[in-house]
Amino acid sequence: MGTSRERSRIEPRSRSSPGASQLSGPTLEPDPDFRKVIVDLLGRPPETLRFTPLTGGVSSDIWRVDAPEASWCAKRALPRLRVQVLWEAPVARNAEEVRWLRTARNWIGEQAAEVVAHDEHAGVAILRWYDPARWHNWKSRLLAGTVDVRVARALGTALGTIASAAAREPGLGARFDNAALFDALRIDPFFRHIRDRYPALGPLIEMLETDRRTLVHGDFSPKNVLITDAAEILILDAETANWGAPGFDPAYLLAHLLLKYERLRLPALLEAAAAFWSAYRELAVPTFADIDTCAWLPLLGMLLARIDGKSPVDYLTPAAQASLRACASRLLASEPRPIAELIGAWAGLRAPATLG
Numbered sequence: 001m002g003t004s005r006e007r008s009r010i011e012p013r014s015r016s017s018p019g020a021s022q023l024s025g026p027t028l029e030p031d032p033d034f035r036k037v038i039v040d041l042l043g044r045p046p047e048t049l050r051f052t053p054l055t056g057g058v059s060s061d062i063w064r065v066d067a068p069e070a071s072w073c074a075k076r077a078l079p080r081l082r083v084q085v086l087w088e089a090p091v092a093r094n095a096e097e098v099r100w101l102r103t104a105r106n107w108i109g110e111q112a113a114e115v116v117a118h119d120e121h122a123g124v125a126i127l128r129w130y131d132p133a134r135w136h137n138w139k140s141r142l143l144a145g146t147v148d149v150r151v152a153r154a155l156g157t158a159l160g161t162i163a164s165a166a167a168r169e170p171g172l173g174a175r176f177d178n179a180a181l182f183d184a185l186r187i188d189p190f191f192r193h194i195r196d197r198y199p200a201l202g203p204l205i206e207m208l209e210t211d212r213r214t215l216v217h218g219d220f221s222p223k224n225v226l227i228t229d230a231a232e233i234l235i236l237d238a239e240t241a242n243w244g245a246p247g248f249d250p251a252y253l254l255a256h257l258l259l260k261y262e263r264l265r266l267p268a269l270l271e272a273a274a275a276f277w278s279a280y281r282e283l284a285v286p287t288f289a290d291i292d293t294c295a296w297l298p299l300l301g302m303l304l305a306r307i308d309g310k311s312p313v314d315y316l317t318p319a320a321q322a323s324l325r326a327c328a329s330r331l332l333a334s335e336p337r338p339i340a341e342l343i344g345a346w347a348g349l350r351a352p353a354t355l356g
Contacts, residue, residue: 041117071129093239100241139222150231152272156279166215178242190305204297211245247294255302296336303328
């Protein structure tokens with residue numbers, strides 16, 4: 001399957017679309033400019049390629065590209081994201097994704113998706129196609145109630161490795177100095193957009209605007225992770241990559257696990273959250289002694305943003321949204337606690353005496 005922005009929802013528009021081994025019959029194609037860039041990057045005769053449009057991603061035009069002997073995923077960043085409210089972002093983020101993936105592979109190898117070719121000027125990237133018979137979207141698995149704690153632990157180790165190594169890499173901060181991109185894709189649509197409703201988000205916004213200590217993926221969520229039955233992991237889409245706060249990425253993933261717990265109430269989701277945080281923290285603390293405090297505000301802010309921000313999750317009932325909104329707002333106004341303590345108490349947070 002392709003290395004796309006939202007693998008859980010990206011599928012061929014037609015079940016009969018041609019694949020790598022079946023190239024007969026009619027096919028749709030990208031617009032001429034996009035198609036030409038793909039052909040040039042692959043360096044293959046255009047008549048040997050077949051194209052299958054993929055749907056579900058909100059930030060990119062994404063196609064599966066098949067030749068008789070191989071398949072790839074082609075991505076082009078969109079200037080306006082496919083959401084209900086107006087959300088525009090620089091198309092240069094395509095280059096940042098490529099840069100993050102190639103940089104991360106220095107430390108975590110095949111756990112980061114492979115970039116085959118890239119045209120920075122056109123904003124087009126060609127990535128390796130990952131076979132869906134082997135690779136499964138983690139978000140889809142979680143929402144189906146299948147929780148493999150080994151996956152969460154492996155992700156914590158991978159992310160902790162990247163964050164710690166990046167902080168020690170000379171000159172890396174200058175290469176990922178993308179404050180405007182991060183603002184357009186995260187701070188503004190997620191937090192500034194709802195600050196009037198939640199004034200307590202002010203310190204979070206200030207922290208994200210000023211804390212520049214390590215390499216941040218920026219969209220480290222289950223939809224951007226592929227897994228195998230053997231708990232192998234593959235990290236995808238990093239369009240929001242930037243040099244920023246070390247607490248953002250782990251908080252982002254933890255928020256998504258807690259959101260899914262809100263829907264399913266599976267204890268295994270909390271076990272996965274605890275395993276992820278433990279593995280990440282073990283590697284991060286020697287470099288970021290304040291990591292618990294640094295993750296506290298982003299975690300609670302993300303819970304509110306995915307309910308009331310520009311890109312809300314689509315799997316919570318109104319009653320669940322209201323309950324989670326009240327809980328996160330209460331905690332946001334309280335003093336930061338150890339993240340492990342928060343995860344351990346999460347199932348009982350309906351009790352008035354728990355964590356304030």
